[in-house]
Amino acid sequence: MNERKNKLAIRGLSKRYGAAVALDHVNLDMIDGEFLTMLGPSGSGKTTLLWSVAGLNNPDEGKIWIDGQEATHRPACGRDIGMVFQNYALFPHMTVAQNISFPLEMRKVPAMDRKTAIRQALAMVKLEHVAERYCNQLSGGQQQRIALARAFVANPSIVLMDEPLGALDKKLRDHLQFEIKRLHAELGMTVLYVTHDQEEAMVMSDRICLMNRGQIEQIGTPQELYFQPKTLFAADFLGESNLIAGTIVGEENDCLTLELPGIGTVRVRSGNTPVSGSDIVHFTRPESLSVLLDADLRDNRVRGQVKEVFVSGAITKLFVDVGGASALRVSQLTDYSRCVRKGDIVTIGWADNVGNVFSGKQREAA
Ligand SMILES: Nc1ncnc2c1ncn2[C@@H]1O[C@H](COP(=O)(O)OP(=O)(O)OP(=O)(O)O)[C@@H](O)[C@H]1O
Numbered sequence: 041m042n043e044r045k046n047k048l049a050i051r052g053l054s055k056r057y058g059a060a061v062a063l064d065h066v067n068l069d070m071i072d073g074e075f076l077t078m079l080g081p082s083g084s085g086k087t088t089l090l091w092s093v094a095g096l097n098n099p100d101e102g103k104i105w106i107d108g109q110e111a112t113h114r115p116a117c118g119r120d121i122g123m124v125f126q127n128y129a130l131f132p133h134m135t136v137a138q139n140i141s142f143p144l145e146m147r148k149v150p151a152m153d154r155k156t157a158i159r160q161a162l163a164m165v166k167l168e169h170v171a172e173r174y175c176n177q178l179s180g181g182q183q184q185r186i187a188l189a190r191a192f193v194a195n196p197s198i199v200l201m202d203e204p205l206g207a208l209d210k211k212l213r214d215h216l217q218f219e220i221k222r223l224h225a226e227l228g229m230t231v232l233y234v235t236h237d238q239e240e241a242m243v244m245s246d247r248i249c250l251m252n253r254g255q256i257e258q259i260g261t262p263q264e265l266y267f268q269p270k271t272l273f274a275a276d277f278l279g280e281s282n283l284i285a286g287t288i289v290g291e292e293n294d295c296l297t298l299e300l301p302g303i304g305t306v307r308v309r310s311g312n313t314p315v316s317g318s319d320i321v322h323f324t325r326p327e328s329l330s331v332l333l334d335a336d337l338r339d340n341r342v343r344g345q346v347k348e349v350f351v352s353g354a355i356t357k358l359f360v361d362v363g364g365a366s367a368l369r370v371s372q373l374t375d376y377s378r379c380v381r382k383g384d385i386v387t388i389g390w391a392d393n394v395g396n397v398f399s400g401k402q403r404e405a406a
């Protein structure tokens with residue numbers, strides 16, 4: 041991975057719209073062939089960042105390099121970039137085939153080769169039969185698929201995709217997720233992707249970049265973001281979690297003893313997040329917790345009453361009242377031989393190395 045060259049480098053990039061700060065001194069590097077997904081709340085700056093890389097807005101500060109060449113103010117047409125944006129801006133006065141042909145013509149691809157490439161691109165999105173239609177004669181989802189075909193057809197150096205699968209039904213979305221990953225692997229393009237769908241981000245990406253208020257909150261592999269969130273915001277934003285406010289009452293080597301009001305004492309290996317002060321928020325993922333049999337040993341055990349049971353196929357989700365302000369979430373594989381029912385008194389357990397703590401002050405900031 042380290043041998044691949046740097047495709048994109050962004051340093052100190054800022055963009056304001058009047059008083060609104062859309063990007064706030066963003067630094068980002070992507071290596072050639074990487075698939076990087078931006079996640080984050082609405083308004084956190086994801087689209088603005090993509091537009092800056094595409095050359096569709098003028099940053100107020102900072103610089104962008106593509107393939108080692110400075111491109112901050114290079115016009116969009118000189119950047120060898122394929123794009124699929126939120127509002128899939130196809131040319132309405134052109135047919136589907138003419139739309140897909142456009143990036144090929146810009147790159148002076150001969151007519152015969154264009155025909156083959158257009159046919160293959162339409163087959164990828166399963167829309168061979170609409171080649172001669174005008175784009176305003178297509179549904180929103182179909183237009184989005186044509187926009188995908190147009191973004192990939194010329195094998196550009198970077199593909200920018202802003203929620204390209206947002207308006208599609210699940211089956212088509214699954215198919216196109218697979219197709220995008222296949223094309224990415226086959227053609228070796230660098231892909232900068234935006235989605236609101238966390239599962240999509242987790243399965244498709246080499247790395248995820250979590251944005252918050254125009255800044256990068258955390259960047260890393262999907263596993264790093266999911267299991268080692270560095271801030272309370274990251275822990276709270278991604279996936280489901282148990283976040284319980286409490287205090288540190290003891291510390292020995294790397295193991296903290298916490299007092300969680302209503303719940304009692306739990307232990308946690310302090311992990312990678314430095315905390316200041318004794319007010320903390322304790323973090324665990326629901327799947328790191330399990331319902332124990334009497335003989336099972338765990339570093340942390342708490343008794344509680346099952347408030348809700350949701351069986352969603354392979355996974356069963358439990359909400360267990362353990363005396364704290366909110367119920368503990370526990371996710372486990374559905375097991376009919378050890379079926380837990382609403383009202384049961386159970387013991388929930390977890391190891392001391394699956395949790396983490398964040399400074400209580402972060403909670404106010406988040
Ligand atoms: N053309 C514009 N004029 C004024 N403000 C804008 C403009 N475009 C974006 N903004 C503001 O900049 C901030 C970042 O917007 P951006 O579109 O990048 O967010 P986003 O992360 O893509 O959100 P979403 O998930 O809703 O698409 C927001 O506060 C938004 O209101």
Ligand SMILES: [Mg+2]
Binds near residue numbers: 087126
């Ligand atoms: Mg957006």
